[in-house]
Amino acid sequence: MKKYLKVDPWSIIEEGFVAENHEISESIFSIGNGHMGQRANFEEHYTGQSLQGSYMAGVYYPDKTRVGWWKNGYPEYFAKVLNSTNWIGIDVKVNGETLDLATCTVTDFVRELNMKEGVLRRSFTAELPGGKKVKVASTRFVSMSMKEIGAIKYAVTPVGFDADITFSPYLDGDVKNKDSNYDEKFWDEVSKSNRADQAVLTIKTKKLDFYLTSTMTYAVEVAGTKADVQPELTEKEKFVGHSFQVQAKADQEAVLYKYVSNVTSRDHAVDELASVGAEVLTKAVAAGFDSLLDQQKEAWAAKWKDSDIVIEGDVEAQQGIRFNIFHMNQTYTGEDSRLNIGPKGFTGEKYGGSTYWDTEAYCLPFYLSTADESISRNLLVYRYKHLEKAIENAEKLGFTDGAALYPMVTMNGEECHNEWEITFEEIHRNGAIAYAIYNYTRYTGDYSYLGEYGLEVLAGISRFWAQRVHFSKHQNQYVMLGVTGPNEYENNVNNNWYTNRIAAWTMEYTLDVIAYLKENEGARLDALMAKLNLSDAETAKWQEIIENMYYPADEEKGVFLQQDGFLDKELIPVSELDEKHLPLNQNWSWDRILRSCYIKQADVLQGLYFLNDQYDLETKKRNFDFYEPLTVHESSLSPCVHSILACELGYKEKAYEMYLRTARLDLDNYNNDTEDGLHITSMAGTWMSVVEGFGGKKIEDGTLSLNPFIPGHWQSFSFKIVFRGARLNVQVTPDSINIKNETDVETDLIVSGKEVTVKGNETIQVSLAASAV
Ligand code: BGC
Numbered sequence: 001m002k003k004y005l006k007v008d009p010w011s012i013i014e015e016g017f018v019a020e021n022h023e024i025s026e027s028i029f030s031i032g033n034g035h036m037g038q039r040a041n042f043e044e045h046y047t048g049q050s051l052q053g054s055y056m057a058g059v060y061y062p063d064k065t066r067v068g069w070w071k072n073g074y075p076e077y078f079a080k081v082l083n084s085t086n087w088i089g090i091d092v093k094v095n096g097e098t099l100d101l102a103t104c105t106v107t108d109f110v111r112e113l114n115m116k117e118g119v120l121r122r123s124f125t126a127e128l129p130g131g132k133k134v135k136v137a138s139t140r141f142v143s144m145s146m147k148e149i150g151a152i153k154y155a156v157t158p159v160g161f162d163a164d165i166t167f168s169p170y171l172d173g174d175v176k177n178k179d180s181n182y183d184e185k186f187w188d189e190v191s192k193s194n195r196a197d198q199a200v201l202t203i204k205t206k207k208l209d210f211y212l213t214s215t216m217t218y219a220v221e222v223a224g225t226k227a228d229v230q231p232e233l234t235e236k237e238k239f240v241g242h243s244f245q246v247q248a249k250a251d252q253e254a255v256l257y258k259y260v261s262n263v264t265s266r267d268h269a270v271d272e273l274a275s276v277g278a279e280v281l282t283k284a285v286a287a288g289f290d291s292l293l294d295q296q297k298e299a300w301a302a303k304w305k306d307s308d309i310v311i312e313g314d315v316e317a318q319q320g321i322r323f324n325i326f327h328m329n330q331t332y333t334g335e336d337s338r339l340n341i342g343p344k345g346f347t348g349e350k351y352g353g354s355t356y357w358d359t360e361a362y363c364l365p366f367y368l369s370t371a372d373e374s375i376s377r378n379l380l381v382y383r384y385k386h387l388e389k390a391i392e393n394a395e396k397l398g399f400t401d402g403a404a405l406y407p408m409v410t411m412n413g414e415e416c417h418n419e420w421e422i423t424f425e426e427i428h429r430n431g432a433i434a435y436a437i438y439n440y441t442r443y444t445g446d447y448s449y450l451g452e453y454g455l456e457v458l459a460g461i462s463r464f465w466a467q468r469v470h471f472s473k474h475q476n477q478y479v480m481l482g483v484t485g486p487n488e489y490e491n492n493v494n495n496n497w498y499t500n501r502i503a504a505w506t507m508e509y510t511l512d513v514i515a516y517l518k519e520n521e522g523a524r525l526d527a528l529m530a531k532l533n534l535s536d537a538e539t540a541k542w543q544e545i546i547e548n549m550y551y552p553a554d555e556e557k558g559v560f561l562q563q564d565g566f567l568d569k570e571l572i573p574v575s576e577l578d579e580k581h582l583p584l585n586q587n588w589s590w591d592r593i594l595r596s597c598y599i600k601q602a603d604v605l606q607g608l609y610f611l612n613d614q615y616d617l618e619t620k621k622r623n624f625d626f627y628e629p630l631t632v633h634e635s636s637l638s639p640c641v642h643s644i645l646a647c648e649l650g651y652k653e654k655a656y657e658m659y660l661r662t663a664r665l666d667l668d669n670y671n672n673d674t675e676d677g678l679h680i681t682s683m684a685g686t687w688m689s690v691v692e693g694f695g696g697k698k699i700e701d702g703t704l705s706l707n708p709f710i711p712g713h714w715q716s717f718s719f720k721i722v723f724r725g726a727r728l729n730v731q732v733t734p735d736s737i738n739i740k741n742e743t744d745v746e747t748d749l750i751v752s753g754k755e756v757t758v759k760g761n762e763t764i765q766v767s768l769a770a771s772a773v
Pocket of ligand 1 (some may be wrong): 356357358486601635637681
């Protein structure tokens with residue numbers, strides 16, 4: 001753990017430059033706008049350790065896979081999010097000396113990510129090797145209102161001497177991924193053009209033909225007056241740059257405004273990239289830096305209006321939760337149903353930027369409650385668009401007749417993962433995709449989704465489950481052998497309770513959807529049954545499986561068993577392990593982990609969280625009491641589920657302890673891996689801990705319900721919920737819950753068990769004194 005950032009409610013602030021923290025800060029101070037993202041790399045040349053990262057949403061590379069032993073069914077490639085053209089670069093020389101923080105003495109260094117405004121700022125004084133000092137201040141953002149635009153203001157002031165300052169802004173496409181299986185470069189140059197007022201670089205991926213055109217222009221001021229400069233033009237392979245000198249008198253500021261547009265062939269025709277790039281750039285320049293900055297502030301104000309959480313009485317918690325919300329909003333903005341959410345967002349290369357079950361299981365609730373429903377709908381449509389690939393994926397593994405197995409890791413619907421125990425066995429991911437449809441429709445009330453897209457996906461997944469189970473004569477029930485549950489610390493187990501349960505639940509839900517469509521959209525159902533070739537005999541078979549599914553359980557303990565053999569394990573609580581063994585994944589051999597009783601992440605409890613209304617409190621309590629002491633939470637996805645259940649069970653301290661494990665995971669670098677990128681899924685989970693855990697938010701029969709409690713030392717906390725056209729600002733204090741309806745949509749809800757109505761633009765107060773948690 002490394003705590004070096006200042007605590008502040010709205011900003012992340014680093015004071016003092018410590019080179020060994022730089023890569024961690026590059027992740028933490030990343031900026032993004034859903035279309036592109038940028039690690040907090042320095043603009044000027046830097047010879048210290050750095051992970052360069054400029055990412056364009058949806059632009060990826062199918063890097064040829066590397067495995068020990070090939071297994072049939074493995075994918076040929078692992079998709080990689082691509083480090084793309086470095087568009088932020090501005091090299092600086094002062095009287096001929098290069099500004100490089102690795103060779104200068106740096107004082108007054110401050111890096112600040114203003115989350116309210118979506119702006120990254122940095123300032124410092126650098127003493128160059130020759131002894132001269134300059135002050136530098138930079139401001140940069142990727143625009144939320146003009147998604148293809150990035151803008152930088154870079155100011156240099158010589159301290160007490162007259163200086164010749166050389167600025168060299170450039171676009172460099174000659175970049176690499178750190179994560180490349182064969183150390184290849186993934187981009188080829190297509191074209192470049194370079195004139196005094198503008199430089200353009202177009203590069204193309206070596207496979208799949210993604211084109212990226214970056215166009216840059218700039219303006220210069222010295223002591224507040226526009227300076228006309230005559231740049232020297234530089235061109236190299238995949239590189240265009242300008243270089244010019246300005247004279248600044250002692251203590252005069254020389255400012256470079258660099259504007260860049262990044263447009264890709266995902267959004268525009270290849271032959272129009274140059275013209276579109278130039279057009280967008282012209283608009284941005286015409287607006288000017290200050291006005292773009294104002295638009296940025298407005299766009300972020302709108303995001304915060306829908307999604308802010310305010311915690312009074314705990315500034316660290318306040319900063320932590322805003323940081324998480326900020327990155328969720330930077331990562332996915334939801335206009336484009338071809339895009340999804342990588343576990344590291346735009347902040348690093350790990351996990352390849354690909355889509356995991358994380359989206360449906362953890363991220364969806366955030367967007368459902370904080371944004372227009374079209375944004376969540378697009379996350380669902382993404383999987384609809386991949387249905388054919390999911391069917392092909394299942395066919396490769398021997399399934400037939402429209403059975404769909406969604407990939408564990410994907411960019412375009414094809415599986416990218418190639419560890420057999422995950423690729424072939426961690427099939428529970430299919431269940432989360434079905435569950436997301438349920439979660440979306442019950443939250444939004446948008447049942448049109450079911451006929452339009454939902455049923456086709458559900459039928460494909462149900463078909464997969466129906467083929468993946470088989471009838472065991474021994475058990476006289478349906479069983480599912482050879483799977484890996486969410487707990488990846490057990491592989492190839494038989495009858496993982498969670499997987500069996502989510503499989504049967506998917507089939508139940510699919511039948512409910514069919515019944516719903518029969519009643520409400522008969523003609524559409526008939527057309528769908530014909531399209532899918534779905535017969536009554538097939539749905540009857542699903543019903544038979546549902547009724548005869550085997551669920552491992554222990555009667556005496558009154559718990560569901562994670563898998564058939566779980567009770568044969570030596571059950572020693574984590575608290576009795578010597579600390580030196582933890583984390584297990586760094587201290588134990590893999591086989592020792594697999595044989596142990598230790599659970600990486602919520603598994604049975606994941607099921608009790610999803611299917612919450614199907615189990616009584618006593619059942620949840622027995623299972624929680626049994627599994628929580630055995631769980632090591634070595635996946636950052638885990639603590640939030642435990643926290644939410646602990647809230648429901650009234651285990652307030654446990655709930656808060658679990659919440660703390662992820663609340664500042666990256667800010668305090670708990671897992672010592674923040675330099676690789678941020679844990680976006682866990683950020684979504686922390687949001688869930690506050691709103692679904694402490695806030696007790698659920699949907700019961702289409703009605704929003706809240707059952708809050710407030711952690712001991714917080715004075716109050718409040719969160720926003722966008723629900724069916726209304727935006728509610730819910731504030732919880734130790735004594736009461738105050739709900740302000742910020743719209744004119746009247747809303748009925750249940751608060752601590754009581755039915756209440758909040759009229760448009762009204763605030764109601766419900767006393768918490770009498771409410772039980
Ligand atoms: C977790 C998976 C998760 C993946 C990406 C793994 O460590 O076990 O559940 O999908 O990380 O976040």
